Amino acid sequence: MDKNNLEYIVFGGGCFWCVESCFNMLKGVHEAVSGYSGGTVENPTYEAVCTGETGHAEVVQIAYDPKIISYEQLMEVFFFLHDPTQLNRQGNDIGTQYRSVIFYNDETEKKKAEDAVKKSEASGKWAGKYVTEITKLEKFWxxxxxxxxxxxxxxxxxxxxxVVGPKIQKFRKYFGEKGWLEE
Known part of the structure; x- marks a missing residue:
């Protein structure tokens, strides 16, 4: 993988342990890093973010090679891994730190994110209106x-x-059959 041609995307879909684990299995993903974004506190810690008072979400930064895996494919995985109709929660994880959010770097990425949300919502995979935020990336911690x-x-x-294990098994089955996983 040519590290000079990597692109980056940051999003949150609940607890970052599962999201990070799954994205690290994909062909074309150089690295998925757990972190925080979207809040007002500098140098946030897990303990502070868990209070729900920092404004940060648990997120994952994906470094990927767009020649191997596309932004659209990454969005398909993102919407597979969490329920984008749940406001500020995923399952038993409740709070703004678990919100569904896509962070963009520029207007082109913003449009791609908006299109991905519309496409996924129209698919009917999740019943209900999507609450996924689309927000300008200020800083990834x-x-x-x-x-x-x-x-x-x-x-x-x-x-x-x-929680995480069963979700990863479901992910491996679905995306393994598509041939998207590293050997």
Missing amino acids: PAETYHQGYYSANPNTPYCSA
Whole structure:
């Protein structure tokens, strides 16, 4: 993979442990990094973000090669991994830090994000109106080191085995059949 031609996208779809794990399995993704964005606090910490008072969402920054995987394919994965009709929550994870959000860098990306939301909403995969925010990226803050690759390092913790593991199995089956996963 040519690291000089990588593009970046940042979005949030609930707990970043699952989102990061899944995107790191895709062909064309160089790296998925858990972090925070969208808030007003400089250098946010997990503990602060969990209070819901920082304005930050748990997000993942994806570094990808657009010659291998497209923005549209990444959006398909994004909408597969979370329910974009749930306002400020995903399952039992409740709060603005778990909101559905796509951060864009420029007007071209904003238009692509708007188109992706419309296309996914029109597909009928999720019943209801999408609440996914489309917001200008101001700053991405990487999460603490222990959050990077969290599921891989901790698959047997109660949250990972009950929530993240089943979602990853469903992801592997669906996108494995499409041939999108690294061997």
